[in-house]
Amino acid sequence: MRFAFLVCCLAVAGVRTGACADENRRPNILFILADDLGWGDVHANNPGACKIPTPHMDRVAEEGLTLTDMHSASAVCSPSRYALLTGRYSWRSRLQRSIVYPNMDYLIDPDRLTLPEMLNKQGYYSGIVGKWHLGSEYDRAVDEDLPAGPIRDGRHVAKGPLTQGFDYFYGAYTNGETIMIENDREVLNLPKLEDVLPLHTRKAVEFIQRRGGLKIYKRRVPFFLFFSMTSPHFPLVPSEEWKGRTGMGDYADFVAETDHSIGDVLAAIEQVGLEDETIVIVTSDHGEFVGDKGLLRHGCYTWEPVVKVPLIFYDPTSSNQTSPTHTLSNVIGLPWPRIVMLRGSPLAGIAGSLSDQ
Numbered sequence: 001m002r003f004a005f006l007v008c009c010l011a012v013a014g015v016r017t018g019a020c021a022d023e024n025r026r027p028n029i030l031f032i033l034a035d036d037l038g039w040g041d042v043h044a045n046n047p048g049a050c051k052i053p054t055p056h057m058d059r060v061a062e063e064g065l066t067l068t069d070m071h072s073a074s075a076v077c078s079p080s081r082y083a084l085l086t087g088r089y090s091w092r093s094r095l096q097r098s099i100v101y102p103n104m105d106y107l108i109d110p111d112r113l114t115l116p117e118m119l120n121k122q123g124y125y126s127g128i129v130g131k132w133h134l135g136s137e138y139d140r141a142v143d144e145d146l147p148a149g150p151i152r153d154g155r156h157v158a159k160g161p162l163t164q165g166f167d168y169f170y171g172a173y174t175n176g177e178t179i180m181i182e183n184d185r186e187v188l189n190l191p192k193l194e195d196v197l198p199l200h201t202r203k204a205v206e207f208i209q210r211r212g213g214l215k216i217y218k219r220r221v222p223f224f225l226f227f228s229m230t231s232p233h234f235p236l237v238p239s240e241e242w243k244g245r246t247g248m249g250d251y252a253d254f255v256a257e258t259d260h261s262i263g264d265v266l267a268a269i270e271q272v273g274l275e276d277e278t279i280v281i282v283t284s285d286h287g288e289f290v291g292d293k294g295l296l297r298h299g300c301y302t303w304e305p306v307v308k309v310p311l312i313f314y315d316p317t318s319s320n321q322t323s324p325t326h327t328l329s330n331v332i333g334l335p336w337p338r339i340v341m342l343r344g345s346p347l348a349g350i351a352g353s354l355s356d357q
């Protein structure tokens, strides 16, 4: 299969190869992936019915491009994320159903080309902050020496995001996890799940501040930040500041807090002066899990609300954006040629560097 996702991400990023390459024009890429965020729960997508305030995503949608008929590669987390990072449907891997559980092996073949590896070859510095959910080398669930309580100082993680092309990782391996890992070591055990989203947001902001603070990198080493959020996935754990704020229950509060976190990260981009050279993509690994009326009945099945996802795209380096776009699309590849066409980026110039997956 054509490695469509990577083709298009590079093209979206305006990456060019060969003698005409212009190092200084490569934009940063801020890729924000919510977790189980329903298409209709972004106010800009559904203004007639959505009562949840999402002003930050709405602002990106207003200034950029929205794709209104976008679908995920799967109805659950791990296979969708596998597809995003490899440009390959999960059923081509050994994961034929469900997700990666703690007692399962690491999913991505170490030899398989990933999105951050491709971008790194083009000169990008790649970071992931938040959720991984594609397996790790060790397993606390079956290893009695790895209790779920206090962390083991400096516990080493043999396989994870750093072995798949990311230069930096801060986050957790899955939802409901309070143990944080920085790069390849456990560093913190949070007291409660409500602290996870605020912490990940702060770490994403710090990543941007570090990149923005390095003037030489700002000019010559663009970054790819994959802000892989754990929200608004179940368990619904809005922080104390947000609990009860919408008056519509924990799910609405958690979506509102998710939007607020996205706002913090966007503000960080502006604070370090990178807003004119950073592409922003906001989407979700799949659609709603909770379902209407707060019932846990939709999740995991290929019903439309579960596979239809929001996708908002903002490219400050392009003046050729229109919104919205209603073409039927899938995040594994189909939308990117459309975006490329809208940007006018030369797809042919990078085709030779791609692999069939």
Ligand SMILES: [Ca+2]
Residues within 6 Å of the ligand: 035, 036, 076, 077, 233, 285, 286
């Ligand atoms: Ca998910």
